[in-house]
Amino acid sequence: MLELETLILKEKLTARKEKIILSYEKVREVLRLRNYSHKTIKSYISCLRGFVKYFKPKHPRKITNEDIKKYLLYLIEEKKWQASTIHP
Numbered sequence: 001m002l003e004l005e006t007l008i009l010k011e012k013l014t015a016r017k018e019k020i021i022l023s024y025e026k027v028r029e030v031l032r033l034r035n036y037s038h039k040t041i042k043s044y045i046s047c048l049r050g051f052v053k054y055f056k057p058k059h060p061r062k063i064t065n066e067d068i069k070k071y072l073l074y075l076i077e078e079k080k081w082q083a084s085t086i087h088p
Contacts, residue, residue, distance in 0.1 A: 028041055028045060
């Protein structure tokens with residue numbers, strides 16, 4: 001029984017990862033259609049991954065404006081990003 005539960009859990013995690021990858025691919029596709037350069041797309045996807053990772057396990061749809069403000073302050077204060085590189 002434990003093996004079956006483990007297998008089901010692995011399948012759910014795999015499906016979730018595939019869904020996340022598809023979401024990043026969708027963002028990449030939209031940026032390409034807007035004629036963004038490959039380097040810019042790569043940078044934006046990297047930032048998006050960092051954003052999602054910061055809030056994990058909270059689902060991105062449940063992120064509030066207050067959460068976003070805290071994230072921006074985290075980038076400035078903890079990661080030492082220049083405020084000019086962040087466009088709130």
